[in-house]
Amino acid sequence: xxxxxxxxxxxxxxxxxxxxxxxxxxxxxxxxxxxxxxxxxxxxxxxxxxxxxxxxxxxxxxxxxxxxxxxxxxxxxxxxxxxxxxxxxxxxxxxxxxxxxxxxxxxxxxxxxxxxxxxxxxxxxxxxxxxxxxxxxxxxxxxxxxxxxxxxxxxxxxxxxxxxx
Numbered sequence: 001x002x003x004x005x006x007x008x009x010x011x012x013x014x015x016x017x018x019x020x021x022x023x024x025x026x027x028x029x030x031x032x033x034x035x036x037x038x039x040x041x042x043x044x045x046x047x048x049x050x051x052x053x054x055x056x057x058x059x060x061x062x063x064x065x066x067x068x069x070x071x072x073x074x075x076x077x078x079x080x081x082x083x084x085x086x087x088x089x090x091x092x093x094x095x096x097x098x099x100x101x102x103x104x105x106x107x108x109x110x111x112x113x114x115x116x117x118x119x120x121x122x123x124x125x126x127x128x129x130x131x132x133x134x135x136x137x138x139x140x141x142x143x144x145x146x147x148x149x150x151x152x153x154x155x156x157x158x159x160x161x162x163x164x165x
Contacts (some may be wrong), residue, residue, distance in 0.1 A: 030142035033135075034124035038092070038115035041102050046090070046115050048141065054086045055163045056137040057156065060117065060127040062095045063104040067150040068132045072108055074153030078160070079112040086139065087160050092117040094131065138163050 033056075035048045048056075059075060061068035079089045091114035093101040098116055105114050127133035128148055136145040136159060145159065 030138070030144050033137045033141050033143050036121045036124065038090075038118070038121065040113050040115045041098070041105060046113060048137075051088045051090075051137075052141070053139050054088045055139055055160050056088045056090060057160075058090050058092055058125060058127075058135040058137065059151075060092045060094055060122075060125075060131050060133045060135075062093060062131055063100050064096070065131050069108075071132055071150045071152070072110060074151065074156060076109070076111055078153050078156040082157065082160055083112075085160075086164065088112075089156075090115065092121060094122065136163070 033048055036046075038046045040046050057075070059071075061072075063069075075089050075091075079087060081087075089112040091105075091110065091112060093114060094117040096116075101114065101116065104110075125135050125143075127135060127146070130148050132148075132150065134147045134151055135143055136147070138144045144163065147155075
């Protein structure tokens with residue numbers, strides 16, 4: 001390869017890398033979290049404003065979903081470890097009947113709030129076609145991250161710690 005072709009190739013690679021970095025930076029931009037009105041399993045209303053000033057993990061899940069069931073113990077532990085520090089985990093049950101969700105929450109002793117999801121929150125937050133999906137909202141009420149798939153307790157706590165600084 002001659003020198004000019006080699007330099008052209010390097011320039012092309014650098015331009016591609018810059019474009020990729022710009023796309024990554026754009027993906028990190030935050031947007032205001034849409035308000036929601038859900039009903040928890042006790043029949044009480046829950047809105048985004050109820051959690052003002054806290055870090056919120058909106059976890060979209062279902063009782064029949066194996067990775068959802070697998071990650072719930074980590075969510076429980078992270079919540080118990082950090083709820084007094086401003087961590088909110090809100091389980092948003094999708095594609096289930098309320099009586100099945102209540103039985104599941106009781107059986108697995110889920111200590112964080114759980115509400116029944118509706119089409120509005122799914123449209124507004126766009127968790128995607130796969131569950132579990134977790135939307136993370138910072139203390140100022142902005143969506144800062146979307147995680148599709150299983151989350152480990154350490155991931156939850158690391159993200160919470162980073163947003164608590």
